[in-house]
Amino acid sequence: MISMPDSLSRSGDLSAIARKYPVKGLDVGTMNLVSATDIGGKELELRKIRHVFLEIDRNIFAEKVFKDQKIKYAEINSRLFALGDSAFDIAKRMNTTVKRPMKAGVMNYSENVGEIILSVMIHSLIGGAREGGEVCCYSIPSDPFDAKFNVIYHKGIIADVLSSMGYTPLAFKEAQAVVYSELAPEQFTGIGISFGGGMINVSLNLLGRNLFDFASIRGGDWIDENVAMALDLQQSRITDMKETEVDLLEPKTRVDKAMVIYFKDVFSYLLKAISKRLSLSLEKHPELEEGVTIVSAGGSVQSRGFIELFREEARHIRFPVRINDLRAGTDLLNTTAKGCFINAFTKYYLKEKNERR
């Protein structure tokens, strides 16, 4: 049993606990898998892998070539699969598109090897649990309000994968992880938004307690797909450009302009949904009248001019409460994994302390 200090005054106390009991955070995203592992109570190791794969014809690429070129791959049921960024590189060379274990924020059920690929990739990030068990807090999306599916099966599959590696799985809403990671200065009161590839997740917290959460399927992929359709271009090319070239503040190219149109549409759609739910929460929690902060994280936020465009759209929406601040997270791709880590650690600490009494 780890000794728990009765009163906590500084993080040094927690550091000692973290050293004795490391927990792990895992962001299970459509585009990326990110892990956050405590190293000796002093450092947090963040590991990342692109959540994509590509089946390779053995007649074209020999396994030896894969090894020599340090390509990430797995041989499953005697079939060869390139993984992560290696899959991206090969897909570009072969002028084809990668496949994904997940789609729209949940497991992609049309990919029959998706689950095993996910399992291999998670294992490559966090390895097996140490002896005696270990908690791994993993992110799950909220149920989408604009699609007819839920996340129950998805949640169960990830829990199974982690259990098979010896972990005690702990599911945590993706957008609440953003709140835990970014809204400490506001006493964990405000709205966390995760703009992921598959879905956009939203959660309103009051002093660290989730008041509502929802998701929308109009995530990064939805935007890329629509821009590609409108301009008759390949979606993978649009995804590539969105991360590196697109400027939403000063759109110059056709792709820039189309991106701005779709981003504005998504912002307006999302902010109206938030405003509506805020009104309902305000009836039960009048303390929200003091105003809330909105913080955004996720891959899409990396686009140049994203947060400025989002602020601009927010000015056109009538919110029932004051928006004190609307800002981007500090570490966009790692926010969710860190939030999961914080949640696992906090839950563990409180549980142990209660059991000790």
Add this chain to the structure above:
Amino acid sequence: MEEERKPYGCGNIEVNSVHIPGIQSERIDISKDLDNALELILLMQKKTKQEKPAALPVPKPEPMPQKSQTRGGFLFLMGRAAGLVAKAFKEVGSGR
């Protein structure tokens, strides 16, 4: 992780080999995240205390007349005894 053979807990699917070199990795100072956890823990503890129902006030028992060596106490006891004797006589007189 290189060249491992693991069951991966996926039924009859066999993972023959895995070769994943050079995973993108960085190490950052953990103190900010632990500070966040600390804030959250303190907040949760405060909330738990606030949510605990306030203990009902326990009424203080009325002070019982106590045996006393004082004159007042002696007279009280004598009065009480005289009352009991008078009650007993009354009951005998009424034939009960």
